[in-house]
Amino acid sequence: MSVTQILFWFLSVIALFGALMVVTAKNPVYSVLWLIATFFAISGHYILLNAQFLAVVNIIVYAGAIMVLFLFVIMLMNLSKESEPQKNRWLKIAGAVAGGCLLLVLIAALKDADLKQSEAMVNVGNIGLIKNLGKELFTTYVIPFEISSVLFLSAMVGAIVIGKKD
């Protein structure tokens, strides 16, 4: 096994285990911390694909900013396992069935796709480096990029409007 393969399996195990712990952990603070661990593992995968910018931005934005806000809310509301409402058993079964159906659909959709033919390019290609990525974003994909920035601006304005309402 090459180093890349070892790292891939190592990161995959962490990512999957962390994701499982997010949903099974009783304490919501632990859930958030496991989610952060999962984000780190996924960033590791991005680095394996030489998408360095994506990896670092994933950590800055998701692990560093959004998860902090999650923690803020959970810590201030002081959610703990005692106060968590027990869900109805039928609701749990319904949830499991719905999740299983989604999994089935995803597998069915991906089974015949071309994805299984093409292998991930590991350690090669430099489209993930910031210069190439920036050029792509501001030439080929400039319209979706700018539209999404307008979306963010409107979200910010919305947050301020809601925050100002007394």
Place this chain on the structure above:
Amino acid sequence: MYLLTIDLWMLLGKAILIVAIIGLSFFIAMYTTYAERKVAAFMQDRLGPNRAGPFGILQPLADGGKLFFKEEIIPLTSNKFLFLLGPALAMITALVTSSVIPWAAPFQMGNGTVIPMQVADVDMGILIVFAIVSIGVYGIMIGGWASNNKFSLLAAIRGASQMISYELPMGLALIAVLLMTGSLKMSAIVGYQMEHGWNIIYQPLGFIIFFVCALAECNRTPFDLAEAENELNFGYHQEYSSMKLGFYLFAEYINMFISSAVMATIYLGGYDIPFVNEASWGLSPFWMSFISFGVLMAKISFFLFVFLWIRWTIPRFRYDQLMNLGWKKLVPLALVNMLITAAVILYLNK
């Protein structure tokens, strides 16, 4: 010598460099605590620590010994694992940032092998610093929450919101620099400044914004609201004792050291020697790296002194003043600075 296609000699070199940098960080942080007490004493017309060793030079060791031998108390109602994780995270994130800073000119061995004095010269460079700084919030938040104490929790939330708020103008001030240098690589930023002069000349406003934000990121006075003792007893580390408290206090000094190094690298030319063309001296690369390392250290020491100077001169901000300064003054200023820089570069390149 190859195993799993990794060059083991490179690994060994990097390991030595990492150990050296971490040792250096600890050493500088130790003596920054000493310098802090001496500077405070000087400004308040006192003598400062002068009992342990000549001029009190062994005082940091005595402080460390005291912290190690203190009784370790973990509150019964605290969350044990997270209570331990908090200071550990604070320490790790403080130390990891040093990995992308170029500490000296490349070191040349007798047989001609060149060893860069930088653990990782990655394409993302300065962004890695920002990623780790944004992770540093968790050390404070987890520690404050796990203490199960209202004051700690309030302080932790204050500290975290302060750090998140000041990351924004910091990043915006940095964008102006990146527009000029055209690269995120730390080595490329230093190289650019060697050719064109230091960034502080072109970006004085950006430098001031960056410096103010660095003060806030390190939780230093006048922005040390997370440990405002008259409102919050002792802040987020109130329940901590022994070396766990030591980790929090020490991480602050390491953060100061590393942020001084980052500022020196981005704005003051890194290991560049000012006013001279050192290449014309004809010195061997071996000595060049020593001299350049000394120059970088001198710049860092200057910044550290300014940090201490500010702490003993300026009183603490109120919380609403802090948020006003961050969001209503620094962010617009940094945006204007970025736009002007972009316009000037566009005009010059036309």
